[in-house]
Amino acid sequence: MYVAPEEISFFTAVRARCRVVGALMMRELHTRFGRENLGYVWLFLEPAMLGVGVALWQYAVGGDASMPGGLNKFSFFLIGYILFYLFRTLVSRSPHGVAANFQLLYHSRVTIEAVMWARSLLDSAAVAICIAIFLFLIGVIYGEWPDDPLQMAVGVIFMMFLAHGTGLIFLSATAFGPQLVDRLVHPFTYLCIPFSGMFFMIWWLPGPFQEVLLWTPLIHIMEFTREGQFGPGVPYSYDLPFLIQWIVVLNFIGLCALKAAKPHLET
Amino acid sequence: MLQLEGVHKSFTKNGLTREVLSGVDATFLPGDAVGILGRNGAGKSTLMRIMAGVEHPTKGRVRRRMSISWPMGYDAAVHGNLTGADNTRFIARLYDRPVSWMEGFVQDFSEIGDEFREPVKNYSAGMKARFIFALSMAVEFDCYLIDEVIAAGDARFAERCRQALLARRSKSALILVSHQIHTVRTLCTHAAILDEGRLTFHEDLDQAFAEYGEL
Numbered sequence: 062m063y064v065a066p067e068e069i070s071f072f073t074a075v076r077a078r079c080r081v082v083g084a085l086m087m088r089e090l091h092t093r094f095g096r097e098n099l100g101y102v103w104l105f106l107e108p109a110m111l112g113v114g115v116a117l118w119q120y121a122v123g124g125d126a127s128m129p130g131g132l133n134k135f136s137f138f139l140i141g142y143i144l145f146y147l148f149r150t151l152v153s154r155s156p157h158g159v160a161a162n163f164q165l166l167y168h169s170r171v172t173i174e175a176v177m178w179a180r181s182l183l184d185s186a187a188v189a190i191c192i193a194i195f196l197f198l199i200g201v202i203y204g205e206w207p208d209d210p211l212q213m214a215v216g217v218i219f220m221m222f223l224a225h226g227t228g229l230i231f232l233s234a235t236a237f238g239p240q241l242v243d244r245l246v247h248p249f250t251y252l253c254i255p256f257s258g259m260f261f262m263i264w265w266l267p268g269p270f271q272e273v274l275l276w277t278p279l280i281h282i283m284e285f286t287r288e289g290q291f292g293p294g295v296p297y298s299y300d301l302p303f304l305i306q307w308i309v310v311l312n313f314i315g316l317c318a319l320k321a322a323k324p325h326l327e328t
Numbered sequence: 329m330l331q332l333e334g335v336h337k338s339f340t341k342n343g344l345t346r347e348v349l350s351g352v353d354a355t356f357l358p359g360d361a362v363g364i365l366g367r368n369g370a371g372k373s374t375l376m377r378i379m380a381g382v383e384h385p386t387k388g389r390v391r392r393r394m395s396i397s398w399p400m401g402y403d404a405a406v407h408g409n410l411t412g413a414d415n416t417r418f419i420a421r422l423y424d425r426p427v428s429w430m431e432g433f434v435q436d437f438s439e440i441g442d443e444f445r446e447p448v449k450n451y452s453a454g455m456k457a458r459f460i461f462a463l464s465m466a467v468e469f470d471c472y473l474i475d476e477v478i479a480a481g482d483a484r485f486a487e488r489c490r491q492a493l494l495a496r497r498s499k500s501a502l503i504l505v506s507h508q509i510h511t512v513r514t515l516c517t518h519a520a521i522l523d524e525g526r527l528t529f530h531e532d533l534d535q536a537f538a539e540y541g542e543l
Contacts, residue, residue, distance in 0.1 A: 077424075080421065080422070080424060081422060083421065084418055084421035084422040085422075087417075087418065087421065088407070088410075088414075088418045091410055091414055091418075092407055092409060092410065163382070163404070164404045164405065164406070164407060166381070167380060167382050167398040167399065167404045167405045168398055168405065168422060169380055169381035169392060169395070169397075169398070170395075170422060170423070171422070172381075323384040324337075324383075324384045324385060324386045325340075325386075
């Protein structure tokens with residue numbers, strides 16, 4: 062009689078996971094954007110429209126007043142908003158992770174974790190491309206090229222991991238009641254705005270505010286990414302080991318919570 | 329091998345907890361063809377969903393050491409807004425099958441012709457059943473989970489399904505869930521009865537049917 066293989070090697074398992082996540086990303090592209098009208102372009106257009114909107118508004122309201130440190134006002138708010146948009150979109154869609162994809166879970170290879178990774182990677186790639194396009198346009202129009210694009214890319218990756226961990230926790234919380242979590246997640250992402258550094262930098266603020274803000278993770282990502290964008294000239298405040306601790310702890314809690322919540326999630 | 333160890337599953341609705349499965353133990357190996365008989369509401373679909381990995385047991389564990397199909401008989405494995413071809417490519421990527429070969433195989437086997445390029449939601453019920461069955465045959469699972477719906481389609485296609493499943497029986501495990509004795513008899517070598525949240529195995533089909541008849 063045929064004997065089933067008992068265990069597969071670690072790398073085979075990793076490759077299998079990667080294949081599943083890759084297939085899920087392709088499918089997410091098809092189902093979310095389809096082939097009609099602009100299709101995939103919407104993936105970049107959505108953050109781009111919001112980012113340009115916020116940046117223009119800031120530009121108009123600010124009038125002739127120059128920015129502290131003489132930074133380019135438009136690129137400051139544009140890139141800042143798009144980076145925060147990644148956090149907002151991943152976290153606010155996370156409670157629907159299971160319900161929106163329950164058909165996928167009929168495939169035994171598809172796990173909730175893989176579905177969430179596919180989404181996080183896809184949106185992060187879209188945001189990274191969107192930022193790259195705007196950096197190029199800003200470079201062409203204003204002649205201001207990013208100081209260290211690689212550092213900015215790492216900033217996007219930090220944001221992805223932070224949002225992913227936070228999203229896992231929100232998704233797990235839906236075990237207590239999907240509607241409740243859905244109502245809480247939107248205020249949460251709005252209340253994150255003042256902590257995100259989207260509209261300001263740490264050195265603009267008085268000391269006590271700085272101290273409180275630096276306990277939260279989003280601001281570290283924003284400052285780190287802005288250093289890559291504007292380079293030396295203004296002071297940046299971030300603490301990478303502290304940020305990485307936040308990310309690791311959030312993801313760890315998220316995974317544990319998901320494991321505990323799985324039997325109770327509604328499909 | 330697909331192994332269930334002390335699987336419990338309960339659902340809480342409106343503050344009431346109802347235990348659907350209370351300690352199911354089972355081991356399925358390639359080559360097994362097991363029919364699971366149970367009355368309506370006995371927890372057959374819950375058991376199926378747990379074996380497929382859609383739902384997770386509240387207590388106990390499920391071990392999968394072979395590839396397991398989606399439970400056939402639900403249309404949940406495919407996405408209605410995507411075309412048949414898109415769905416096929418997704419499943420080919422997911423299960424690491426050659427994409428173009430799989431497109432050809434599914435289009436032939438399901439006999440859906442040009443509608444292959446149409447969104448699945450436009451398919452008739454029969455076409456959809458044929459399409460989903462063809463997909464599962466192309467993947468070549470080690471274990472097929474089958475709901476009785478397959479036996480329901482039109483007679484000619486039901487016969488083709490039966491032949492295809494019998495042909496796979498030497499390599500794969502078949503787990504068929506049904507409340508009809510007839511369906512189990514045509515495909516299975518063993519039977520098990522799901523009653524009051526527990527699964528009892530019978531080596532002998534007739535003995536199982538006799539016991540099922542008394543429930």
